[in-house]
Amino acid sequence: MNLNExxxxxxxxxxxxxxxxxxxFSVDLxxxxxxxxxxxxxxxxxxxGESSAAGxxxxxxxxxxxxxxxIANDAATPYGRSSSLRIGVSLTVLAWGLHLVAAVxxxxxxxRVPWANMYEFAMTGTxxxxxxxxxxxxxxxxxxxxxxxxxxxxxxxxxxAVQFYVEVAPLPPALQSVWLVIHVFVASLxxxxxxxxxxxxxVQLLQFRREERVDTAKPGRLKFLKxxxxxxxxxxxxxxxxxxxxxxxxxxxxxxxxxxxxxxxRYWGWDTKEVWTFIIWVIYAxxxxxxxxxxxxGSRSAWLAIIGFAAVMFNFGIVNVFFKxxxxxxxx
Amino acid sequence: MSRPSDHIDSQPAPAGDGxxxxxxxxxxxxxxxxxxxxxxxxxxxxxxxxxxxxxxGSLVPQRSSDPNGVTQYFTDNxxxxxxxxxxxxxxxxxxxxxxxxxxxxxxxxxxxxxxxxKHHLQALRAKPPKTPARLARLAGFTTxxxxxxxxxxxxxxxxxxxxxxxxxxxxxxxxxREFSVSAERGYMRETGNLVFHSALVGLLVVVxxxxxxxxxxxxxxxxxxxxxxxxLAYDSFNPGRFxxxxxxxxxxxxxxxxxxxxxxxxxxAFGQPxxxxxxVSVTPRGGDAQAGKVRVNDPLRTGxxxxxxLGNGYAPTITVRDPQGTVVFxxxxxxxxxxxxxxxxxVVKVPDGLAEQVGLLxxxxxxxxxxxxxxxxxxxPDLTYPVLTLNVYAGDLGLDEGVPTSxxxxxxxxxxxxxxxxxxxxxxxxxxxxxxxxPNGLGSVTFENATPDAAEGDYSxxxxxxxxxDIHHDPxxxxxxxxxxxxxxxxxxxxxxxxxxxxxKAIEQADGSxxxxxxxxxxxxDPALESAVAALADRHTTLLERSNPAPKTADPA
Numbered sequence: 001m002n003l004n005e006x007x008x009x010x011x012x013x014x015x016x017x018x019x020x021x022x023x024x025f026s027v028d029l030x031x032x033x034x035x036x037x038x039x040x041x042x043x044x045x046x047x048x049g050e051s052s053a054a055g056x057x058x059x060x061x062x063x064x065x066x067x068x069x070x071i072a073n074d075a076a077t078p079y080g081r082s083s084s085l086r087i088g089v090s091l092t093v094l095a096w097g098l099h100l101v102a103a104v105x106x107x108x109x110x111x112r113v114p115w116a117n118m119y120e121f122a123m124t125g126t127x128x129x130x131x132x133x134x135x136x137x138x139x140x141x142x143x144x145x146x147x148x149x150x151x152x153x154x155x156x157x158x159x160x161a162v163q164f165y166v167e168v169a170p171l172p173p174a175l176q177s178v179w180l181v182i183h184v185f186v187a188s189l190x191x192x193x194x195x196x197x198x199x200x201x202x203v204q205l206l207q208f209r210r211e212e213r214v215d216t217a218k219p220g221r222l223k224f225l226k227x228x229x230x231x232x233x234x235x236x237x238x239x240x241x242x243x244x245x246x247x248x249x250x251x252x253x254x255x256x257x258x259x260x261x262x263x264x265x266r267y268w269g270w271d272t273k274e275v276w277t278f279i280i281w282v283i284y285a286x287x288x289x290x291x292x293x294x295x296x297x298g299s300r301s302a303w304l305a306i307i308g309f310a311a312v313m314f315n316f317g318i319v320n321v322f323f324k325x326x327x328x329x330x331x332x
Numbered sequence: 333m334s335r336p337s338d339h340i341d342s343q344p345a346p347a348g349d350g351x352x353x354x355x356x357x358x359x360x361x362x363x364x365x366x367x368x369x370x371x372x373x374x375x376x377x378x379x380x381x382x383x384x385x386x387x388x389g390s391l392v393p394q395r396s397s398d399p400n401g402v403t404q405y406f407t408d409n410x411x412x413x414x415x416x417x418x419x420x421x422x423x424x425x426x427x428x429x430x431x432x433x434x435x436x437x438x439x440x441x442x443x444x445x446x447x448x449x450k451h452h453l454q455a456l457r458a459k460p461p462k463t464p465a466r467l468a469r470l471a472g473f474t475t476x477x478x479x480x481x482x483x484x485x486x487x488x489x490x491x492x493x494x495x496x497x498x499x500x501x502x503x504x505x506x507x508x509r510e511f512s513v514s515a516e517r518g519y520m521r522e523t524g525n526l527v528f529h530s531a532l533v534g535l536l537v538v539v540x541x542x543x544x545x546x547x548x549x550x551x552x553x554x555x556x557x558x559x560x561x562x563x564l565a566y567d568s569f570n571p572g573r574f575x576x577x578x579x580x581x582x583x584x585x586x587x588x589x590x591x592x593x594x595x596x597x598x599x600x601a602f603g604q605p606x607x608x609x610x611x612v613s614v615t616p617r618g619g620d621a622q623a624g625k626v627r628v629n630d631p632l633r634t635g636x637x638x639x640x641x642l643g644n645g646y647a648p649t650i651t652v653r654d655p656q657g658t659v660v661f662x663x664x665x666x667x668x669x670x671x672x673x674x675x676x677x678x679v680v681k682v683p684d685g686l687a688e689q690v691g692l693l694x695x696x697x698x699x700x701x702x703x704x705x706x707x708x709x710x711x712x713p714d715l716t717y718p719v720l721t722l723n724v725y726a727g728d729l730g731l732d733e734g735v736p737t738s739x740x741x742x743x744x745x746x747x748x749x750x751x752x753x754x755x756x757x758x759x760x761x762x763x764x765x766x767x768x769x770x771p772n773g774l775g776s777v778t779f780e781n782a783t784p785d786a787a788e789g790d791y792s793x794x795x796x797x798x799x800x801x802d803i804h805h806d807p808x809x810x811x812x813x814x815x816x817x818x819x820x821x822x823x824x825x826x827x828x829x830x831x832x833x834x835x836x837k838a839i840e841q842a843d844g845s846x847x848x849x850x851x852x853x854x855x856x857x858d859p860a861l862e863s864a865v866a867a868l869a870d871r872h873t874t875l876l877e878r879s880n881p882a883p884k885t886a887d888p889a
Binding site: 167168169170172173174176177179236239240243246247250251254257258259261262263264265266267268269270271272275276278279282283285286289290291292293294295296297304319323324325326 | 338339340341372373375376379380382383386387389390393394396397398401424425539548595598600601604605606607608627628629630631638640802804806809812813816819820823824827857859
């Protein structure tokens with residue numbers, strides 16, 4: 001068995017463990033809903049717990065030194081320790097380890113960075129999404145996003161393994177550049193932040209709808225939302241995640257321009273991939289603007305973050321494969 | 333901060349209370365229009381419109397990046413293409429509608445940046461504002477009791493020192509029983525924001541006007557050939573609007589050798605190129621030749637230009653003789669590669685010297701192989717078993733009408749096929765060094781072997797290679813890079829430097845003790861504000877305790 005076959009084995013193992021982690025995170029969401037139901041049963045009028053918690057938040061002028069602390073206090077229904085959540089995180093870490101081994105082995109097998117075609121880019125890009133998620137977890141409790149992250153990774157890795165797989169091949173002269181290392185790596189890292197930002201914005205929208213329903217005393221269906229941070233907190237978190245992504249994306253664009261100048265003799269030529277990188281940049285610039293525009297902060301800007309990430313996925317999955325252009329590195 | 337009125341940090345406009353607005357005059361209308369254009373909402377709308385307007389350029393081929401694709405599109409969609417062309421769909425990024433969006437966006441941007449810059453320059457000189465009367469309403473509000481014996485004014489003075497060390501701008505305020513320090517930091521946030529937006533404007537100006545001063549040109553060189561950097565020596569030349577050809581530095585560029593290497597070990601990537609290197613020598617005017625190398629991703633910078641390696645292929649040396657053996661044509665003819673294994677297509681035109689005008693349409697296979705149907709293809713891009721086949725046509729080459737024709741195309745409309753796959757005489761087939769008679773006794777054609785002394789069966793250097801170079805000159809690239817760096821730097825500071833105000837207040841209580849109050853105010857995104865207030869309170873009280881040690885309680889013994 002050669003290194004590439006070991007890499008594939010490791011990648012499939014990682015996918016299996018991600019699937020288990022996905023199950024554990026899903027069980028956790030179900031438990032959250034159950035916890036909310038029982039909390040509602042004990043405090044007879046369903047909305048009472050909600051309003052008192054909201055009151056605590058409004059009057060919360062006490063010193064909160066950590067963001068995580070603020071989040072814990074922010075949820076409408078406090079949710080204690082959860083074994084399935086811990087299992088989910090542990091499995092994600094294990095799967096991440098296998099995933100990392102897969103990427104490193106592929107790199108050694110090919111004798112270069114493991115992101116020179118669609119298959120490798122998908123493998124390393126998803127690895128970075130999980131890495132960003134795990135690093136953020138050490139600072140802020142975003143474990144409730146576990147289902148989203150592991151689910152997204154499973155889908156992307158599944159497509160990569162089935163549709164994008166190519167054998168190890170040497171780098172063609174067009175990709176023999178230090179900018180392959182910098183430009184593509186930073187782009188994937190930015191994608192990792194955008195993915196988290198997308199998830200946070202999505203949950204923010206759900207939470208916003210739930211909070212609206214609370215005002216009109218209509219019961220919602222997704223009960224676990226009550227154990228998650230408020231829409232305002234989620235929106236702050238999403239913003240912070242997305243601006244890091246935006247900065248990395250700005251750098252990607254510039255590094256790409258420098259590389260384009262070295263490779264093709266012009267720093268910008270409206271190649272299809274350049275066009276979409278530009279579109280994504282403008283959408284996220286719009287997102288940041290929207291957040292500073294009265295009447296646009298909140299749900300409207302959240303939609304822009306979601307559209308932005310959809311464009312990122314489109315740029316990766318559709319533009320690379322189906323659009324004609326100079327960035328023809330999919331290897332397909 | 334002099335933001336547009338609909339910025340989230342500015343005060344909402346007072347709600348209309350039923351009073352009829354006075355009619356706007358001409359100036360008033362202009363002013364209203366200007367306010368609309370520079371509002372956040374308009375900027376946002378234009379940004380999103382820009383994103384949408386950029387999409388069609390990725391769906392339809394563009395003349396700027398894919399001219400052949402446009403031609404093909406016209407052939408494939410004869411009805412739709414002219415309609416799309418009317419709305420500039422093949423030139424989206426220079427179209428009137430795309431340009432108007434980004435120009436409006438930039439006018440809106442400038443209209444927003446100028447008043448903010450003015451305001452910021454004032455703020456940079458101004459003192460921090462007066463301490464609010466009630467700090468309790470502000471973020472991170474913390475109270476402490478100063479150690480006994482602390483003087484309120486001295487406590488505030490030490491807080492001032494602490495804040496100054498933290499690079500805050502400070503101002504002291506005092507009233508009879510209250511002393512306070514007001515501090516502000518993070519002016520760089522707004523500076524960065526303004527730099528970011530101004531640099532974007534700079535980028536647009538440089539890209540828009542600056543590129544007009546440069547040029548790009550293409551030139552094909554066969555191994556051994558020399559090119560002199562003058563206007564006429566280019567195969568194609570695209571000057572910018574303001575380009576003046578007296579600016580060309582006439583250096584000489586010779587392609588000495590073109591080296592290739594292809595994958596032969598890894599069967600999954602067999603024949604994939606590993607490296608292309610053009611070994612050249614450059615002779616500046618009045619100087620000595622210097623060796624240089626041009627590779628993909630590694631241009632050669634010389635004489636104010638950058639030389640890029642664009643493509644490469646084979647240039648078989650073909651000699652045509654008349655029946656008496658006199659040479660009427662001999663040249664290394666660049667053949668255009670048609671596939672990854674370099675099956676190449678080339679044309680030889682012999683207008684004079686033979687009984688008729690003769691055109692040769694050649695296919696070159698660096699490593700010839702045969703399909704089951706008998707047609708040839710190349711199975712490897714390097715010279716393992718090179719074969720040249722030539723279709724022979726005689727008649728009118730169409731060169732006499734004075735209409736420019738491509739050297740890579742043979743128009744056979746007025747020519748008779750003498751040797752083709754469908755005619756009686758099959759195409760001529762030659763290996764390096766071989767000669768064949770042309771049909772009808774027109775003469776002979778030779779496929780020259782560049783290394784006639786090589787060992788039997790070694791064809792590795794038998795056919796010269798050509799390299800196509802792209803030569804660019806863009807005097808504004810340095811400016812573009814500078815503005816790009818400013819954009820990134822401005823963005824980083826504007827998003828990560830927190831702009832915040834902190835206040836420390838010392839109040840003398842009736843019992844003689846001193847009550848300390850701390851609070852902060854975020855101006856823009858500032859997640860660490862509350863911890864900053866807490867840290868300040870901790871450090872300040874520690875400092876006070878150190879300078880006013882609590883009196884030791886008397887020993888009970």
